[in-house]
Amino acid sequence: xxxxxxLKTLAVGTVGAGVLMxxxxxxxxxxxxxxxxxxxxxxxRTPAELQHEAKLQAETFFDAHEMKTITVLADxxxxxxxxxxxxxxxxxPDFIAFIVKDMPRYQVPLRGGLxxxxxxxxxxxxxxxxxxxxxxxxxxxxxxxxxxxxxPELKQGVAFFNTMRDLTACGFFTSxxxxxxxxxxxxxxxxxxxxxxxxxxxxxxxxxxxxxEISVKFDA
Amino acid sequence: xxxxxxxxTQKAYDVCIVGSGAGGGMAAYVLANAGIKVVLLEAGPLxxxxxxxxxxxxxxxxxxxxASTPYRNFGDFDAAYGGWELDGEPYxxxxxxxxxxxxxxxxxxxxxxxxxxxxxxxxKDFKHRSIxxxxxxxxxxxxxxxxxxxxxxxxxxxxxxxxxxDNEPNGIFLPPxxxxxxxxxxxxxxxxxxxxxxxxxxxxxxxxxxxDRGACFFCSQCNRGCTVHAxxxxxxxxxxxxxxxxxxxIIPNAMVRxxxxxxxxxxTGVSFVNKDDKQEYTVTAKTVxxxxxxxxxxxxxxxxxxxxxxxxxxxxxxxxxxxxxDSTGAGMGGIIPKLIGRKRYNEDGVGGxxxxxxWWLDNKKLNxxxxxxxxxxxxxxxxxxxxxxxxxxxxxxxPGRDGVQKEAGGYGASLKDDYRxxxxxxxxxxxxxEAIARxxxxxxxxPNTVDKYGIPVLRFHYKWSDYEINQAKHxxxxxxxxxHNAGGVVTWGNDGTAENQYGLEAPGxxxxxxxxxxxxxxxxxxxxxxxxxxxxxxxLFVVDGGPFVSQADKNPTWTILALAxxxxxxxxxxxxxxxx
Numbered sequence: 001x002x003x004x005x006x007l008k009t010l011a012v013g014t015v016g017a018g019v020l021m022x023x024x025x026x027x028x029x030x031x032x033x034x035x036x037x038x039x040x041x042x043x044x045r046t047p048a049e050l051q052h053e054a055k056l057q058a059e060t061f062f063d064a065h066e067m068k069t070i071t072v073l074a075d076x077x078x079x080x081x082x083x084x085x086x087x088x089x090x091x092x093p094d095f096i097a098f099i100v101k102d103m104p105r106y107q108v109p110l111r112g113g114l115x116x117x118x119x120x121x122x123x124x125x126x127x128x129x130x131x132x133x134x135x136x137x138x139x140x141x142x143x144x145x146x147x148x149x150x151x152p153e154l155k156q157g158v159a160f161f162n163t164m165r166d167l168t169a170c171g172f173f174t175s176x177x178x179x180x181x182x183x184x185x186x187x188x189x190x191x192x193x194x195x196x197x198x199x200x201x202x203x204x205x206x207x208x209x210x211x212x213e214i215s216v217k218f219d220a
Numbered sequence: 221x222x223x224x225x226x227x228x229t230q231k232a233y234d235v236c237i238v239g240s241g242a243g244g245g246m247a248a249y250v251l252a253n254a255g256i257k258v259v260l261l262e263a264g265p266l267x268x269x270x271x272x273x274x275x276x277x278x279x280x281x282x283x284x285x286x287a288s289t290p291y292r293n294f295g296d297f298d299a300a301y302g303g304w305e306l307d308g309e310p311y312x313x314x315x316x317x318x319x320x321x322x323x324x325x326x327x328x329x330x331x332x333x334x335x336x337x338x339x340x341x342x343x344k345d346f347k348h349r350s351i352x353x354x355x356x357x358x359x360x361x362x363x364x365x366x367x368x369x370x371x372x373x374x375x376x377x378x379x380x381x382x383x384x385x386d387n388e389p390n391g392i393f394l395p396p397x398x399x400x401x402x403x404x405x406x407x408x409x410x411x412x413x414x415x416x417x418x419x420x421x422x423x424x425x426x427x428x429x430x431x432d433r434g435a436c437f438f439c440s441q442c443n444r445g446c447t448v449h450a451x452x453x454x455x456x457x458x459x460x461x462x463x464x465x466x467x468x469x470i471i472p473n474a475m476v477r478x479x480x481x482x483x484x485x486x487x488t489g490v491s492f493v494n495k496d497d498k499q500e501y502t503v504t505a506k507t508v509x510x511x512x513x514x515x516x517x518x519x520x521x522x523x524x525x526x527x528x529x530x531x532x533x534x535x536x537x538x539x540x541x542x543x544x545x546d547s548t549g550a551g552m553g554g555i556i557p558k559l560i561g562r563k564r565y566n567e568d569g570v571g572g573x574x575x576x577x578x579w580w581l582d583n584k585k586l587n588x589x590x591x592x593x594x595x596x597x598x599x600x601x602x603x604x605x606x607x608x609x610x611x612x613x614x615x616x617x618x619p620g621r622d623g624v625q626k627e628a629g630g631y632g633a634s635l636k637d638d639y640r641x642x643x644x645x646x647x648x649x650x651x652x653x654e655a656i657a658r659x660x661x662x663x664x665x666x667p668n669t670v671d672k673y674g675i676p677v678l679r680f681h682y683k684w685s686d687y688e689i690n691q692a693k694h695x696x697x698x699x700x701x702x703x704h705n706a707g708g709v710v711t712w713g714n715d716g717t718a719e720n721q722y723g724l725e726a727p728g729x730x731x732x733x734x735x736x737x738x739x740x741x742x743x744x745x746x747x748x749x750x751x752x753x754x755x756x757x758x759x760l761f762v763v764d765g766g767p768f769v770s771q772a773d774k775n776p777t778w779t780i781l782a783l784a785x786x787x788x789x790x791x792x793x794x795x796x797x798x799x800x
Contacts, residue, residue, distance in 0.1 A: 042281060044272040046265070046301055049291045053283075077631045091280075098283045146629045147612050158629075162612060165631065169608035169639055174279035174286070179603060182643055186568035187276060187602050189437035194398030196565055203558065205404050214381050214419070216395035216426040 056101050062111075069114050069130045070096055070164075076141055077168040084181035087172050095171035106163070113160025120157065191218035226491065226500040231469070233259040235791070236490055236505035238476045238520065241329025242777050243763035243784040244511030245454030245462070250788035252467040256795070259503055260459070261474040261492060263512070264301055264325030267332060267455050269445025274299065276439060276447075279604045287605030293322070295604065299332040299445035299453075300324045308672030311663075312679040319544075319663075319680035320728035321515060327472060328455025329513065330731065331777065333443045335572050336422040336451050337595070338378045339774035340369045340782075342387030348770055352589045354687075355657045358769040359741045359750040362389065368782035376452045376781065377429045379570075380421035388578040394426045396574065397438075400567050402598040402647050403575045405556055409706035410577065415698070417596075420576040423452035423778075432461065440601070442571025451571065452777075474501075475673055478524040479508055479760060485528030487760045493673045507759045507791060507800050510737075511784065514765040515544070515663050518736035519678050521747070521762075522665045534754035539747045541664050543657040543735040544682065545771055548592065549725035550692045552699035552713030553648035556706055557618055560645045567600050579773045588690040591773040592653030594698070600644035608639050614711065615642070647708060651695035654773045655688050657735045661727075682727040692716070692724035732776050737766030752787035759800050763787050 041053060062070065074087035074096070087093070100106045117140070118128040125136045132140065144150055144157035145165075172178040194215070200206055207215075235251055237244045240262040248260050269275065274297040279285040282296040289296060293303035302324040311321055324330045343362040349355050366389070373392040380393040396419035399407060403417075410417035424442060428435040433456070434448030442451045449456040462468045473495035480488045480502060489504035510517040518541045522532040532540055572595075579591030615638040616628025626634070666679035696716040703710050716722035740746025743755035748767050754760040763784035765776045772779075794800040 041283075043274045043277045043297065046291065048307075049289070052289070052291065056283075078636050079632055081633045081636060095283075095285065099287075102284050102287070102289070141631060145631050146627045148616065148628050162629070165611065165629070165635070166609045169611065169635075170285065170603075170605060172636075173603045173607050173639055174605065176278070176280055179278070179280075182603065182640055183564035184600065184602055184643075185564050185566040186600075187278065187439060188566070189276075189439065190566055190568070192397050192438040192567075192569045195401045195404070195567070196563075199401065199563055199565065202563070203401070203404075205401070205408075207398060207404075211398060211419075214395060215398045216379070217398075 056098070059101050061100050061107060062097055065128070065130070066111065066114050067093060067097065069117070069128070072130050072137065073141075073164050074168045074171075076137065077165055078172045084177050087168050090172045090175035090177050092168050092171035092175070095175075096167050099167065106167075109160065109163055113157070113163065116156055116160060193218050224500070226502060229259075229501060229503045231259075233257050233469075233503065233505040234795070235259075235507045235509060236261065236503055237509045237511060238490060239263075239329065239510070239512035239516070239764065240327045240459050240470070241324075241454050241511060241513065241764065242331050242780045243765075244509070245328065245331070245458030246781050246784035247509050247511060247763050247788045248462040248468050249458040250785055251791065252462040252465040254792045255467060256792070258462070258468045259505060260462075260468055260470045261476055261490065261503070262327050262470065262472050263475045263495075264327065264472065266470075266472050267299075267301070267326040267328055267445075268460065269299060269332070269453065269456060270447050270449065272299075272445065273447055274444040275441050279602065285605040294333060294443060297441075297444050299443060300330065301326040309677070310669060310671065311677050312666045312669055314679050314681040317680065317682050318726045318728075319682040320726055321678070321680070321733070322728070322731045323513065323516070326455075327459055327470070328453045331452065331454040332445050334453075334777065335595070335775070336424055336442050337572070337576075337775045338376075338421050338423040338452070338778045339578075339593070340389045340391060341365070341772045341774055341779050342385075342389055344387045345770065345772035345774065348590070352583065354589050355770050356738075356740065356745075359739055359746075364750075365779070365782050365786065368786045369778065371785060372778060372781045376423050376457055377425045378421055378423045378778075379419070379426045381419040383416075383418055385416075385578060391421065393421070394429075396420065397426060397570055399574045400569055400599050401562075402556065402559060403573070403596060405559070405706040405708075406596055406647065406649075406702065407575060409702050412705045413701055414580075415577055415702065416580050417575050417577055420573045422570060422572060424570045425450045426570070433457070436570055438568055438570060440568035440571050471503075475675070476512065476520060477673070477675055479510075479520060479533050481524070481526050481528060481533065481757070483528070485526070485757060487533070487757055507761070507795075509761045509763055509787075509791075510766075511762070511764045514733045514736045514768075515678055517762050517764055517766050518663055519665070521737065523676055529756070534747060534756035534760060536756060537744050537747065539738065539745065541736050542659050542662040543738050543769075544661050544663055544680075544733060545655045545657045545735050546727045547730040547732040547771060547775075548653040548655050548684075548688045548691055549650060549730040550695045550713075550716075550723045551648065551650040552696060552703065552710060553598075553646060554703040554708040554710045554712075555614065555618075555642070555645050556647060556708040557645070558707055560618060561621060561641050562600075562644050564600065568602070573597060586690075586694065588687050588694065589656065590654035590687070590691065592651040592691060592695060593773050594702075595650045595652060596647065597649070598647035611635070611638060611642075614638075617709070646711070647703065647706065649699050649702065651692070651699070652730060652732075652773070652775065653688070653691050653695070654771055656685065657738070657770050658685070663736060684721060684724060684727065689721045689724055693722040696722050732765070732771055734765035734768035734771045734776055737762045738769050739767040740769065751790040752783060753790070761787055761791065
């Protein structure tokens with residue numbers, strides 16, 4: 001949604017989800033069409049699950065403006081650094097777009113939180129969050145990113161940002177690049193021979209004689 | 221021709237088994253190998269983890285990153301079809317009480333996703349009334365079951381260690397895996413507190429035991445089902461080889477309605493609705509074995525009314541459905557600051573804990589009569605949905621990599637590094653305890669409600685007593701001590717109050733429900749005899765958790781398997797003697 005449309009919605013005095021959706025209808029319709037062909041899942045699914053997945057994939061919840069805002073926020077929360085790419089590089093906005101359909105309990109808090117954020121930015125900077133300058137965006141985020149020092153009147157924003165932080169981090173660290181970044185080393189056939197010796201040493205630990213004697217061991 | 225008709229299956233069977241989980245699978249295995257013709261009815265579809273694969277999938281392959289759904293309550297990759305609620309198959313509650321009922325509708329039932337914790341009951345567990353005056357003694361003792369535990373150990377495979385505890389019997393064990401790093405911290409903490417922390421006992425093959433099943437390759441995903449059948453699930457370890465004998469016909473998607481009886485009150489077979497073609501069928505058999513789960517088998521018996529069995533089959537005692545009890549459960553978790561910023565390596569290990577704590581105290585000195593065991597978790601597991609949630613509750617509490625304490629919450633490169641930094645430093649623990657079986661905790665037929673097949677449904681009535689609540693309080697106090705002595709800080713679960721029953725989980729949540737068709741010598745006080753045989757219908761047997769008189773501080777599966785094997789051998793004997 002562009003700023004003029006947004007101001008118009010504000011002018012009628014109702015920032016409810018229905019109004020926002022109404023004003024974004026053409027984009028929504030297009031997205032439904034794009035999502036109509038369900039992506040294949042490569043793991044065991046029952047017929048009821050396949051039906052459910054197809055239904056979810058055909059739905060669209062967030063409009064283009066909301067997705068734009070989510071993407072900006074996600075990349076503020078998890079930016080590119082020397083180790084790995086950003087939240088949007090890892091597909092986090094798509095994950096969030098899906099999870100609100102899969103878990104409808106997120107819908108009102110996120111949609112409402114995005115509207116809250118836009119309204120705050122309108123009041124402060126005369127622009128919705130996504131249209132603010134990067135400096136303005138950070139100024140706004142600083143007000144809601146630290147639960148223990150945020151002003152009481154901004155607590156709703158804190159709750160929204162906590163949810164965004166959770167979903168962004170979770171979406172990132174469960175993605176391919178996020179798992180590589182984290183260094184999770186499993187999910188492959190292997191033989192467990194216990195904690196590596198240098199790690200035991202680091203913590204001043206060792207396996208007692210009996211444990212070594214009775215436990216299964218494999219040739220290195 | 222009427223539009224509605226009941227079709228008879230042509231073949232007559234020696235034995236009809238209802239349910240293919242631990243009990244039904246074992247009965248099918250033992251009987252089929254003795255040359256007995258068996259029909260095995262299962263309310264869900266066929267399932268083989270070698271074909272129905274979710275193992276070794278990555279979180280990003282699931283659009284919800286492995287989160288649970290109404291179809292998979294334990295996560296998108298979990299093996300169980302079913303859950304706490306099944307579409308069109310409700311259950312209800314009485315007097316505002318709570319009981320959550322988990323049902324897996326699939327070949328192998330709940331053994332496809334279970335924790336593989338394979339504990340024998342001890343000598344005291346069969347005779348607890350003699351010790352504390354509560355509940356009832358079993359009509360059998362440890363010595364009656366021990367030979368079957370031995371056979372189950374050898375047939376199925378279980379790892380563990382010989383400890384010679386008096387009420388935690390030794391088994392025939394495969395070698396256990398070495399503890400993970402956080403488990404060494406827990407073990408050390410236990411030593412300081414005089415709490416035993418010993419190798420866990422899980423039915424996972426750390427060594428191959430036959431040519432049909434592979435050995436564990438340490439992916440930690442037993443709950444997804446194992447493609448090489450290296451863990452115990454009834455589907456792959458019992459049902460599959462039972463069918464291979466040629467003596468078992470399996471009918472999937474068969475929702476059994478009732479046990480059919482003749483004028484003498486003997487079982488003649490069962491009627492069922494086929495979920496695929498929605499038609500009604502009957503199947504005849506000389507012996508009927510119920511193994512549909514404790515509550516489902518009780519439901520079947522209560523719904524099987526006839527002139528000879530007006531109160532449900534073999535239920536003139538009015539015991540069927542009563543004495544329902546689940547294990548107690550409470551949990552707590554924390555962070556071990558020493559493990560923050562730890563070195564990465566693959567520590568997946570087997571599915572679940574490598575160490576556990578069996579019950580170690582004397583209840584005579586405590587304000588609750590029965591014990592609990594402790595299960596442990598933690599470490600560098602595969603991230604999934606929920607990973608990193610609540611970082612604002614963690615990253616403001618500990619100095620960061622640079623030694624500086626920062627403001628909780630945040631965003632950006634510094635926050636991104638926090639997830640790496642705190643990864644793998646968490647530990648968690650859960651108590652699983654024994655509840656007292658009581659006549660006023662029960663399931664019964666709801667007089668007003670049927671499921672989508674027209675079968676009257678169960679209505680539950682269940683309340684915890686102070687015994688269970690005091691036990692949960694003790695669990696919480698112990699967990700806190702263990703975490704503190706491991707150098708850790710509690711991060712969740714330290715919220716026990718009298719009002720929330722010290723975090724005691726709602727009945728049913730531990731999915732160990734037993735007792736609904738309990739065994740005994742007195743037909744007025746029990747539903748089946750010590751051979752799992754119905755007192756008032758000699759060719760009807762129940763081999764799931766229903767016949768348990770009491771559910772020990774263990775997990776029920778190993779005892780279900782042992783008793784199902786024992787009952788099946790009894791059936792074979794009785795058939796030889798032409799008593800069945």
